[in-house]
Amino acid sequence: MTSYLTTSSPRFSAAPAMAPRYQDLLHRLTTAARTSIGFPCAVDIDYRPLGPLLGVLLNNLGDPQVDGIQPMHAKDIERDVLDFFAALFRAPAGWSGYVTSGGTEGTHYGLWLGRTRLPNAVAFHSAAAHYSVGKAEHLLGLPSVTVATLTNGEIDYADLHRQAARFRGRPAIVTANIGTTMTEAVDDLHRIHQALDDAGIIHRYVHADAALAGVPLAVTADRPAFDLADGADSISISGHKFFGTPLVCGVVIVRRGIDEPPAAIRYTGAPDTSISGSRTGLGAVMLAHALDVLGPSGLSERTRQARAVAAYTCRCLQQIGWPHWRNRDAFTVMLREPPASVRVRWRLPSSNGWSHIICVPGITTHQIDDFISDLDA
Known part of the structure; x- marks a missing residue:
C-alpha cells in the first residue's frame, strides 16, 4: 500500500517550473498590459515579494475584529488596513468594516445595511x-x-429632488458615485443631502461608491464632499484599481456597525458579519504591502503624478486637434471615439460616441505618446 504521509509536506517543497500553458498566459497578459490604458488598474507596485505567502491558506473567516478558532488568517493585518482607511475617510468612533472581494461586494454590503435599517426604503442611483x-x-x-445625470456624468441633483419627492413618505437609500465608471464624475454628498431635505425625506442612508477615486480624492487638498465626515453612511473602494493588487479585493468602511451583531458561530469562533463569510486574507496583506511601500507621502505623490499624465494626455490630444475633456482631478480623459483598430489595440471602452483613457499610477507618457501616434495616423 502506498503511503502519502511524508515527513515534509509537498506544499513546501521546491516549486516545479510553471507549465507551458501558464507561461503562455503570463506572456499574453504582460503583452496586453503595454497597451491597456482604458481600464483602471495601477501597475506601479511590485507585489512579487509576497510570493512565499502563496504556499499557505489565508482565510479571514468572519468578523475581522475576532480572530476565531481557524488559525490560517491575517486578521491582525486586516485590522491595521481597516484602521488606515477609517482614518483616511474620516470615520467617527464606532465605525466598522472589512476587506471585501471588490467594489461590488462593498456596495452590496452598504445597501444591505441601508435596507436593514430602513426596510421600507426606495433606492436611488x-x-x-x-x-x-x-x-x-x-x-x-x-x-x-x-x-x-449632468453632462459630465455627475448625478442631476434637481432630478434626484423630483424623484425622491414622489416617495416623500418613505426612506431613501442613495448610492453616490465617487468617480463614475466612464467619466470619473464625483457626486457631491452635501448636495445629495440638500436634495433629499428639499424633497421632504427625513430618513435616509447614503453609500459612497468610491471604487477608483476615493483614495486619491482623500489625499487632495481641496477635496470634494464624499466621505463619512461629509454625510456618507458607508464607503467602499477597490484594491485592484488605485493600488493595482493582483488579487481582486476591496475595503468597505461603515459609520457604525451592525445594530445587533450576531453571536460567534460555534464552528468558526467568530461572528458572521460580512456578506462572503470566508474572505481573502491575502488581499488584506497586499493592501498592507502597498501602504508599506508607498509610505505616508506616497499616496499623494503618485496621485499627483497620475493627474500630471492625464493633463499631458489632454495637451497631446489638443495638439492633434482631437476632441476631448476631463473632469476636475480625474485620472480619466474622455476623447471622441477613435477608429475601431485603435480602440481594439489600446483596449478603449466606448459609450455614446466617446472613449476614455484612464491614467492610473504606472501609465507613462511614453505609452501616451505611442497612443497619440496611432491616433494621429
Missing part, C-alpha cells in the same frame, strides 16, 4: 452608476429608481 449597483438593489429586493 444615477444613470452613470456602476452596473453592480442595480444588481445589488435587485438581489436585496429594493424598489429602484434611476436618476438622470
Whole structure:
C-alpha cells in the first residue's frame, strides 16, 4: 500500500517550473498590459515579494475584529488596513468594516445595511452608476429608481429632488458615485443631502461608491464632499484599481456597525458579519504591502503624478486637434471615439460616441505618446 504521509509536506517543497500553458498566459497578459490604458488598474507596485505567502491558506473567516478558532488568517493585518482607511475617510468612533472581494461586494454590503435599517426604503442611483449597483438593489429586493445625470456624468441633483419627492413618505437609500465608471464624475454628498431635505425625506442612508477615486480624492487638498465626515453612511473602494493588487479585493468602511451583531458561530469562533463569510486574507496583506511601500507621502505623490499624465494626455490630444475633456482631478480623459483598430489595440471602452483613457499610477507618457501616434495616423 502506498503511503502519502511524508515527513515534509509537498506544499513546501521546491516549486516545479510553471507549465507551458501558464507561461503562455503570463506572456499574453504582460503583452496586453503595454497597451491597456482604458481600464483602471495601477501597475506601479511590485507585489512579487509576497510570493512565499502563496504556499499557505489565508482565510479571514468572519468578523475581522475576532480572530476565531481557524488559525490560517491575517486578521491582525486586516485590522491595521481597516484602521488606515477609517482614518483616511474620516470615520467617527464606532465605525466598522472589512476587506471585501471588490467594489461590488462593498456596495452590496452598504445597501444591505441601508435596507436593514430602513426596510421600507426606495433606492436611488444615477444613470452613470456602476452596473453592480442595480444588481445589488435587485438581489436585496429594493424598489429602484434611476436618476438622470449632468453632462459630465455627475448625478442631476434637481432630478434626484423630483424623484425622491414622489416617495416623500418613505426612506431613501442613495448610492453616490465617487468617480463614475466612464467619466470619473464625483457626486457631491452635501448636495445629495440638500436634495433629499428639499424633497421632504427625513430618513435616509447614503453609500459612497468610491471604487477608483476615493483614495486619491482623500489625499487632495481641496477635496470634494464624499466621505463619512461629509454625510456618507458607508464607503467602499477597490484594491485592484488605485493600488493595482493582483488579487481582486476591496475595503468597505461603515459609520457604525451592525445594530445587533450576531453571536460567534460555534464552528468558526467568530461572528458572521460580512456578506462572503470566508474572505481573502491575502488581499488584506497586499493592501498592507502597498501602504508599506508607498509610505505616508506616497499616496499623494503618485496621485499627483497620475493627474500630471492625464493633463499631458489632454495637451497631446489638443495638439492633434482631437476632441476631448476631463473632469476636475480625474485620472480619466474622455476623447471622441477613435477608429475601431485603435480602440481594439489600446483596449478603449466606448459609450455614446466617446472613449476614455484612464491614467492610473504606472501609465507613462511614453505609452501616451505611442497612443497619440496611432491616433494621429
